[in-house]
Amino acid sequence: MVNFQCNLCKSIIIIDNKKKIKYLFYLLFVLIFVIRNTLYGQTTYQQFDQYFSTSNHIKQFNGNALVAENKKVVYIKSIGFADFDTKKRLTENSQFPIASITKIFTSTAILQLKQKGRLRLDDPVKTYLPDFPYTEITIRQLLSNTSGLAQYYNLFDTIMFQFPEKIITNRDIIPTFIQYKTPLQFTPGEKWDYNNVNFCIAALIIEKITELSYQDYIKQNIFEPSNMKNSVVPINRKILQKNQVELYSFPNRYSTTLKNVKTIPENFRIDGRSNFYGNGGIVSTSEDLYKFVQALFSGKLIDKEELNEAFTPAKLNNGNLAGYKLENTKINYGLGWEMYDDEKDGKIVFHDGSITGLTSILAFNITKKQTLILLENTGNTSMYTVSNTVFNILNGISFTPPAENFVRQYGNAIAQGQFERAEYLVSSYQKTPKNYSITESEMNKLGYQLLRHNKKDAAISVFRTTTKIFPESWNAFDSYAEALLANGQKTKAIKMYQKSLELNPNNENGKQILLKINSK
Incomplete structure (x- = not known):
C-alpha cells in the first residue's frame, strides 16, 4: 500500500499500487483544472480592470460595473467620481x-x-x-x-x-x-x-x-x-x-x-x-x-x-x-x-x-x-x-481596446479655430487609426451641430474631413454639399452633390437639390 498526501483536499488518501498511476493522472488533471481556472479568473478580471480603467482615463466611462456568470460575480468595480465638483468617489452603494x-x-x-x-x-x-x-x-x-x-x-x-x-x-x-x-x-x-x-x-x-x-x-x-x-x-x-x-x-x-x-x-x-x-x-x-x-x-x-x-x-x-x-x-x-x-x-x-x-x-x-x-x-x-x-x-473572444474619441477632440480643435491641431489629429488618425474611435455618423452629427450653432466654417471643415476619412460614402459628400450651400458656396456645393450622385445614383435628395439650384 502507498500513502499520498493530497493538499488539495487536505486529507490522506490511501490507494492500491495498481491504481497509483491512474490516481496520479487524476490528481494532475484536477490540479491543472484548478490552476487553469484560477489563472483564467485572474486574467479575465485584469482584462476588465484594464478596459474600464483605460475607458475612465479617456473620459469614456465613469461609473459602476458588475459582471456575473453562473450566479457568481466575477467583476465588480466603482470607477471614478460620484461628484466631480467635490471629488467624492463612487462606491458600491452609489445610487x-x-x-x-x-x-x-x-x-x-x-x-x-x-x-x-x-x-x-x-x-x-x-x-x-x-x-x-x-x-x-x-x-x-x-x-x-x-x-x-x-x-x-x-x-x-x-x-x-x-x-x-x-x-x-x-x-x-x-x-x-x-x-x-x-x-x-x-x-x-x-x-x-x-x-x-x-x-x-x-x-x-x-x-x-x-x-x-x-x-x-x-x-x-x-x-x-x-x-x-x-x-x-x-x-x-x-x-x-x-x-x-x-x-x-x-x-x-x-x-x-x-x-x-x-x-x-x-x-x-x-x-x-x-x-x-x-x-x-x-x-x-x-x-x-x-x-x-x-x-x-x-x-x-x-x-x-x-x-x-x-x-x-x-x-x-x-x-x-x-x-x-x-x-x-x-x-x-x-x-x-x-x-x-x-x-x-x-x-x-x-x-x-x-x-x-x-x-x-x-x-x-x-x-x-x-x-x-x-x-x-x-x-x-x-x-x-x-x-x-x-x-x-x-467568453475569451478578441475585442477592440478603448480608444480616444477622435470626433470630440477634432471638433474641439476646429470649434476653437485651432486648425493646426485639427490637421495633426487627422494625420495621427491616418497613421494609427487603432488609437482612435470614429464613425461617420458621429462626424456627421458633429458637423450638423456646428451648423445649428452658426459655426459654418467649422462645420464645413468637419464635413470636408469626413469625405477624406470616408471617401466612399455618398452621404458624406451630400452633407458636405449641404454645408457649402448653406454658406453660399454654390459652385463647390454642386460639385459635391455630383460626387455624391456618382457614388449613389439613387440619392434622391441630391437630385432634387441640384434641380432646384439649376432652375434658378
Whole structure:
C-alpha cells in the first residue's frame, strides 16, 4: 500500500499500487483544472480592470460595473467620481437613476398581474382606463412599443405655457390626448416606435388594477421580494437620494469639459417640467439590479411562461418582428425587453437607458447565464459597444481596446479655430487609426451641430474631413454639399452633390437639390 498526501483536499488518501498511476493522472488533471481556472479568473478580471480603467482615463466611462456568470460575480468595480465638483468617489452603494431600465420593472409588474389573472395582454387599454380615447390599442402594444401613441416631447407645450408652475405627470397624459384630440402616429401594430408614453400608460393600468401607487406596487412586489434595499421610485426626481450620484455631461459634441447637468439647458422643456414614472425614474445600485436579475430568473417574480413571453419579439401587423437596427445590428423588442436577433453567441436580452448625464444597461445572456450591469454618470458611454466588449472578454473572444474619441477632440480643435491641431489629429488618425474611435455618423452629427450653432466654417471643415476619412460614402459628400450651400458656396456645393450622385445614383435628395439650384 502507498500513502499520498493530497493538499488539495487536505486529507490522506490511501490507494492500491495498481491504481497509483491512474490516481496520479487524476490528481494532475484536477490540479491543472484548478490552476487553469484560477489563472483564467485572474486574467479575465485584469482584462476588465484594464478596459474600464483605460475607458475612465479617456473620459469614456465613469461609473459602476458588475459582471456575473453562473450566479457568481466575477467583476465588480466603482470607477471614478460620484461628484466631480467635490471629488467624492463612487462606491458600491452609489445610487444611479437607471432611466429606461425602469421599463423592465413596469413590464414585470404587468406580467405579474397577467399571471394572477387580473389582466390579459391583448385586452384593450380602455378596459382598465375607460377615458383612454384609443379603443384599438392593447396592453401588449404598450409594452412592445407598437401602439402608435404620440410622443410627449411637444404634447404639453400649451399646458406648460398656460400653467408655468405645473409639473406634468402620468395623470395629465390622457386628459391632454382628449383635450387636443391628439391623433395616433400610425395604426396600432403597424410599426415599432420607441415611446416613453407607452410605459407611462402601463403604470396607470397597474395603479388602477391594484389600487396602489406605482411606487408602492414596485416596492412591495419587486424590490422587497428581490431584497433590493437600496432602490426606490422617487416621488420627486429632483430630490436626490442619500447616496445618489450627480450627473455630468459634455454641453455639446465639441466640448471636452464635463459640466453638471443642472447647468446645462434641457433638450426639451418637458424634461424639466415633468415627473413621469413607469418609463424611467427608478434609482438603484449595480448590486441591487443584480439581485433583481437573480430573483427574476429564479422564478421568484414571475413564472417561466411570462418570462418567455417577455423575451419573445413582438410581431407587427404584417408579420415582421418589431425592433430596430443599430449600426447594422438587428435588435428585436419584446415586452419591455430588447434582444439581439443574432443568437450565435447565445440569447442576449437587455434594456439600456439614457438621459442627459447618464447611460445604463442591464443585459443577460440566457444561454450562458452571464449578467452585465453598467451604470455611468457622464452620459458619454456607448453602452452597446461596452456591453459587447464585456461579453467578449468574458467568453475569451478578441475585442477592440478603448480608444480616444477622435470626433470630440477634432471638433474641439476646429470649434476653437485651432486648425493646426485639427490637421495633426487627422494625420495621427491616418497613421494609427487603432488609437482612435470614429464613425461617420458621429462626424456627421458633429458637423450638423456646428451648423445649428452658426459655426459654418467649422462645420464645413468637419464635413470636408469626413469625405477624406470616408471617401466612399455618398452621404458624406451630400452633407458636405449641404454645408457649402448653406454658406453660399454654390459652385463647390454642386460639385459635391455630383460626387455624391456618382457614388449613389439613387440619392434622391441630391437630385432634387441640384434641380432646384439649376432652375434658378
